[in-house]
Amino acid sequence: MAKRSVRNDQKERIRREAAQLFARNGYHGTGVQALSEAVGLGRGALYHHIGSKEALFEEVSRRPVQEMIAVGEAIVAEPGSAEERIGLLCRAQMRTLADHQAEWTLFQRDAMMIRGEVRERIFATRARFEAIWRQLLEEGVASGEFRRLDAVALKGILGMHNYAYLWLDPRGRLTPEEIGDIFCDVMLHGIRAPAR
Amino acid sequence: MAKRSVRNDQKERIRREAAQLFARNGYHGTGVQALSEAVGLGRGALYHHIGSKEALFEEVSRRPVQEMIAVGEAIVAEPGSAEERIGLLCRAQMRTLADHQAEWTLFQRDAMMIRGEVRERIFATRARFEAIWRQLLEEGVASGEFRRLDAVALKGILGMHNYAYLWLDPRGRLTPEEIGDIFCDVMLHGIRAPAR
Numbered sequence: 423m424a425k426r427s428v429r430n431d432q433k434e435r436i437r438r439e440a441a442q443l444f445a446r447n448g449y450h451g452t453g454v455q456a457l458s459e460a461v462g463l464g465r466g467a468l469y470h471h472i473g474s475k476e477a478l479f480e481e482v483s484r485r486p487v488q489e490m491i492a493v494g495e496a497i498v499a500e501p502g503s504a505e506e507r508i509g510l511l512c513r514a515q516m517r518t519l520a521d522h523q524a525e526w527t528l529f530q531r532d533a534m535m536i537r538g539e540v541r542e543r544i545f546a547t548r549a550r551f552e553a554i555w556r557q558l559l560e561e562g563v564a565s566g567e568f569r570r571l572d573a574v575a576l577k578g579i580l581g582m583h584n585y586a587y588l589w590l591d592p593r594g595r596l597t598p599e600e601i602g603d604i605f606c607d608v609m610l611h612g613i614r615a616p617a618r
Numbered sequence: 619m620a621k622r623s624v625r626n627d628q629k630e631r632i633r634r635e636a637a638q639l640f641a642r643n644g645y646h647g648t649g650v651q652a653l654s655e656a657v658g659l660g661r662g663a664l665y666h667h668i669g670s671k672e673a674l675f676e677e678v679s680r681r682p683v684q685e686m687i688a689v690g691e692a693i694v695a696e697p698g699s700a701e702e703r704i705g706l707l708c709r710a711q712m713r714t715l716a717d718h719q720a721e722w723t724l725f726q727r728d729a730m731m732i733r734g735e736v737r738e739r740i741f742a743t744r745a746r747f748e749a750i751w752r753q754l755l756e757e758g759v760a761s762g763e764f765r766r767l768d769a770v771a772l773k774g775i776l777g778m779h780n781y782a783y784l785w786l787d788p789r790g791r792l793t794p795e796e797i798g799d800i801f802c803d804v805m806l807h808g809i810r811a812p813a814r
Contacts, residue, residue, distance in 0.1 A: 448731040451646030531727045534784065535644040571800065574792060578801045581781025582774035588730065589773055596770060604767065605774045612804035 441482045445524035449532040480540045483529040486522035494554035504562030512606040516598035527587040568613045641720035645728040676736045679725040682718035690750035700758030708802040712794035723783040764809045
């Protein structure tokens with residue numbers, strides 16, 4: 423058990439270092455040699471842990487979004503208005519993004535620069551996350567809380583949040599939750615049904 | 619003059635091919651060899667035209683944003699309410715992004731993966747573009763059209779539009795202008811002063 427745990431710690435450390443390096447220099451700008459130096463392991467030992475650079479990239483970039491999907495699905499299942507649950511989703515998304523900014527960057531930025539099955543799986547993960555937002559927006563339209571907007575409005579709402587990988591400062595003036603509340607304020611005014 | 623024009627055509631062709639390659643494989647994933655093959659020039663001839671890969675990247679990624687800054691400054695200078703001019707800016711931004719999607723992708727995505735002066739100049743260009751949006755938002759607050767929101771709301775509004783580099787389909791169901799109108803509809807409802 424102890425041995426297993428050491429191995430997991432090692433793997434976690436490799437993931438963290440890799441996410442930082444990939445985010446800093448890009449997937450294509452990060453060689454196995456640089457990864458190997460950053461984690462202080464020889465190439466053989468590194469490959470033993472990671473399988474391949476591409477497999478490591480996939481794992482690192484999908485993980486926070488998979489966690490966010492679990493959080494989002496729990497929020498969707500909660501009682502409360504669509505508006506209240508969207509408020510929770512905004513906050514949770516900004517928090518996850520702040521806690522895993524490097525990984526979120528890879529998911530948004532670098533995934534489109536790779537090809538094949540890894541890219542397909544990353545895009546499928548993104549589609550699952552979008553589906554959570556879509557469901558809450560549709561529930562809000564069904565309940566009369568929201569206006570019916572063209573589907574492309576969802577892309578704009580996702581963009582408000584996701585684009586933060588580029589500028590978010592985790593030690594900035596506002597907490598991720600405060601930023602989520604401000605985005606939500608702008609966005610909810612924009613989608614609310616006029617009768618309210 | 620004819621010789622000069624041929625040279626400019628050649629340069630324009632190199633820029634177009636480079637933007638596509640950089641967007642497809644990332645700045646770091648695009649070698650001079652691949653650029654050289656794409657444009658059908660030897661490395662020597664290519665370097666003669668471009669100076670360096672980094673110089674080419676800077677030129678390609680900044681150009682549409684510099685054009686957009688000129689368009690945006692003209693919109694700011696027009697008569698009309700802040701709301702009307704923001705409507706024009708939304709449309710113009712989505713049109714520019716659609717017409718130069720590869721270049722806009724590089725500006726948003728790859729610029730943060732490079733270092734040094736080129737990155738500084740690209741970030742300064744981004745700041746100039748943001749300043750146009752900020753000015754219109756502030757004019758709208760001053761005229762009583764808009765609520766006063768935290769400055770971070772601007773990041774969300776920019777994100778709505780800029781994030782489109784990731785998903786915009788130039789042959790999609792909606793024109794860039796229609797998408798701009800929908801974003802503007804959501805966003806203007808969100809920022810309008812309650813008295814209106």
